[in-house]
Amino acid sequence: MAAPAPAAERPAHRDGNVLRWLGAYTASMIGDNVFYIALSWAAVRSGTPSQAGLVMAVSAVPRALLMLGGGVVADRFGPRRVVIGSDAVRCAAVLTVAALLFTTGPGLWPLALLAVVFGAVDAVFMPAVGALPARITGRDQLTRVQGMRGLAVRFANVVGAPLGGLGVALGGSATAFALAGLLIAVSVPLLVSVRIREPAGEVTGGDHQPDGHADPRERGAEIDGHARGEENGGHARVPGGGGTDGSGAMPQRQEREARQKGREEQDGQDRQEERQAARATAWRDLRDGLRYIRGHRVLAPLILAIALGDLGFVGPLNVGLALLADQRGWGASGMGLVVAAFGVGAGAAALLLAWRGTLPRAGSAGAAALLGGSVAIGALAFVPGVGAAVGVALAIGLLAGLSGALCGALLQTQSDPAYLGRVTAVAGIVSLGVAPLSMPLTAAAIGWWGTGPVFVASAAVCGLGGVVALGVRDLRRAELPR
Template sequence: MALGWAANRVAGPADVGLIVAAGAVPRAVLMLGGGVIADRFGPRRVVIGSDAVRFGVIAAAAAALALTPGPVWLLVAVAVVFGTVDALFMPAVGALPPRIAAPDQLARIQGMRALAVRGGNTMGPPLAGFAMGVSGPEAAFALAALLFGASLLLLLTVRTRPQETRTDAAATAPRAKGTARRDLVEGLAFIRGHRLIGPLVLAAALSELGFAGPLNIGFVFLTEERGWGAAGMGWIVAGFGVGAAAGALLLAVLGRLPGAGRTLIVSTLVTSACIALFPVAPALGVTVALAALAGLAGGIAGGLAQALVQTATDEAYLGRVTAVTSLAGLGLAPLTFPLFGALVAHGGVAPAFLAGGVLSALGMVVCLGSATVRRAELA
């Protein structure tokens, strides 16, 4: 929000979009390399180092905006550097849970993490708006820098146990360190050859690509077609958020669900069905209820998928596996937005949502074809 507001002071609408999106390119391009670095140097070290850089970049941006109007090149540089560092931070922080907790706690951690993210996404915009109302975007950047500083202090308290190597037949022993390219190729080969992780990663990517368009821009078209306006869209988004938070809370409290593989498949199919049914819901209240159900089922499925993957992954590959799973949502999913918009323009809202639901369900066809996924259980 602060970056977009600062960009709007010195650039036109088209340039604002380009400035805000500038960080997405290095994040997507470098994400897999970030996984290699996390595995080479350890996730804790990479998380702390990258978060320190993020703190420094945002603090410097706050100081620069307080002294200057914020030239376009400065704002682009902030977005690009932040996106580049994100490509290091995200695989590393995703690889941390198995290094700090026992396998039977991973689902609970994923639920708690999802709740934290949901809470941050809810509280962040009002805080940014308040800060910008007081003293402009420089105040919002300063507040963000304080929050990054606090997160850095918290991360410094985290302690990880020594890396362990799995010895079961489903895992591959780590090789001696070679080139970064070799490490990346070995990580991809590990994912492709693993009977549980390979299908789950592919299924999650397909489902993420199916969800992305409807959940990010589809509600705009749906509410416009129905005449519900911005208030209607707000209710739908809120319903989804409440459902997702409930799913995360369920995992955080219970710690595990029986028949994790089957539960993951069913909950994702429920979310896929909700996506396909949004355009045919007869009233706003029904649409909000569908959104809440989609959020609940999607939150459960996402947490279970992450916990299953982390439980099964050899710790030597955690960073690279996390990078691949993050790439689908953060790098590839936004590429579906123009396609979804084209489907709406040429076929209407209902066919576009149906296509998203079908693509999401195809991921579960992959899982249904894998006996390993169907029988998967959490510790």
């Protein structure tokens, strides 16, 4: 369903189309948070702590391996269709495991399989989610949409964990899984009602054939029609009058069987050609997307800056913070205050962008925020007490949230919509696939060298992203539409 052009001119926070998408996205994200609470609880109850850790981490592998292909799928078939299908598959998988746990005891293998399925579906879902905002609103509203999306993520993080805990408390992991499945299911009808703006030059999916060749199914239909045209009234025209009287003509039954065999062989050949054409087209689309990013004067350095920022950010602010709180004696309550301060800062940045709609000199502002956030990350390991740590975490959240939203908005506005799924996939590989795998390395490095050197090294990696953004003129001067 295509949206009328005037609707795209409304402010995003007043556009019913955007608000339906936001409701769907929020419900799906809350369901994700509930799902991970249920998965972690069920895994801990079903095996050893190390086995539970493997179950929780296994979804990152298919996500990292398949995300490039997921970007191709999002661009070929349309992000809305892919997001709807992904949410439907995730909902069905979670509800299936919930039903299994209601009838039998929890086991590691179903949980591990569910985590793998979630990771594989996420590899398609996340590029499509990144490509969808550009199809539902105007370019001048994408920064505001990024802010609204950031608020939805923060809301889902705050609400999802207590809901998951409540589900576990009321009925165990099965109830929590069922609740997660129902929340994800809420997103499907909302997404179906979202209207899509079809940008010019979009790569349409499904029926495109490379090099201008006709669909092999059409060739098969022509062959079948030609074969059927040789029949007249149910009787084949046999040269020489036909019959079995020694005239040399093939009997009618044998001739029909031969034609049927020929059609079956042709159908098999056509199906094989279809599969080969689909593989060749998908591979070509992937290469085209990578070539497009590599040749873009803003996107290539922007994606590098995002990757460096995520690599320097994920380890210290996840496993590193827990180890720092343990070493300093802040306890779980102190760590909770630091995490909450980070969330408040990130939420404030998202609220600012949702309210303002844009910021001038977005490229320079994003780079400056990334550099400031990296300094704050390094300083976190040297603060004297939990109160100072809360203040530093607030600054990290504000600066990281601002740089992340600005980089995301630039990614949306600088990309050709036909390539946006692949661009989002490449940008997300590091942050969603590779960076989480760095957390064990961060923990091991802290064990060897302590929190201070590791936090400083991570801050340097993060700051290098800001240096890249400031050092490339086209990215530094990049602006968001107003």
